Amino acid sequence: MVPQAPNRPPRLRRSRADIRERLLDSALVEFGAKGFDGASTRAIARRADAHQPQINYHFASKEALWFAAVDHLFELFGRAMDGIVYPEPDDLPAVADALAEVIRRFVRFTAAHPELHRIMMHEATEASERLTWVIARHVRPFYGALMGVWGRLRAAGIAAPIDDAMIHHVLTGAVSFPFVSAPAVRLLTGTEPTDPAWIERHADGVVATFLPGL
Amino acid sequence: MVPQAPNRPPRLRRSRADIRERLLDSALVEFGAKGFDGASTRAIARRADAHQPQINYHFASKEALWFAAVDHLFELFGRAMDGIVYPEPDDLPAVADALAEVIRRFVRFTAAHPELHRIMMHEATEASERLTWVIARHVRPFYGALMGVWGRLRAAGIAAPIDDAMIHHVLTGAVSFPFVSAPAVRLLTGTEPTDPAWIERHADGVVATFLPGL
DNA sequence: GTCTATAATTAGATAGAC
């Protein structure tokens, strides 16, 4: 019974203050690529250059890590919408301009952070506590804001003829699917959805299509 | 050493000729809800009222089951498009009518079989052999057909101003996202995406939005 | 707080009785 095996590799200690943030970023990529069940905590830790048990140390569980990572990402999304000026509801052309700006920022954010809607897509295919939580906490505010103006924009002939109850998901699908499916876009079209010109063309197209009366 | 334990449950034999098809249908639901990695062969077998090893008997592996199930589903999709009359390419109004009919059938099929684009979404978030295979085998033909007419419809002022390289994914996202995310739609809007009236309103909205010059 | 070791569970696949 030797107290220390002779050829055990030396214990490397990699102390870093930002390990929590690195784990959050890594979790977003892995959850976005594989979904909650498909992603493994080992892969998340490896990508963050950490050890698997550190996830249970810095977060309570795999699920707690998921909630923290999604909170973090929606915080970034909210920040991307900062500074939008919401005009008087009766000034419909100004409302349309503001919505166009929201759509453009939505496109750019989704291009920069495809993980958000990748995770939403993975989750939205099946009812779950995680889905209920993310919708109540993060999605409903944006849905409510769009509901408040879409009907009036349609009546004024500015917005495309899509039902109020459907516009949120139709618009979200049109905006985010090319970035969520970026690997498929590359295979199918040979174009690069992270190219800035690609992103702006996509934003122009979506705005012109969904707000044709602008 | 008793040759037969006394209280072992009796061996129930459930022989069914349609077990292969039941496994395919079950696999589509489970792969659609959880993705390839998240779905378990035990859950797939349970839903088909079969035993887990029967998957390895009737199919070579979990992956072979995935390929067979996706092949089966795209076969149904192709059948849903049967009978579409493709007019002369120069008769643009007739081409637009045909495309509108394709979109309507696409909407109805996705409503009836949300598993197809659920599986596509799960797969498209990460490059893989499965993604490469399904795009080359099943997606590219439809992409090619749309490419052939979209530019001319745009030039004629019939189609919405979306780039040729983007229209496939923008349209697919707009059509399928509400059905792929049906659990989210129910939570967020309180409406039911499988309701026939809902489906037709969605089809009308997408056709009018993407083919405004019709 | 980081690390090794491992417990407890579950995964896909296989062997062989029936």
Place this chain on the structure above:
DNA sequence: GTCTATCTAATTATAGAC
């Protein structure tokens, strides 16, 4: 072809040295 039992590997989580 169906079924029970089981193998091997991978999973999340925990215990305890450092």
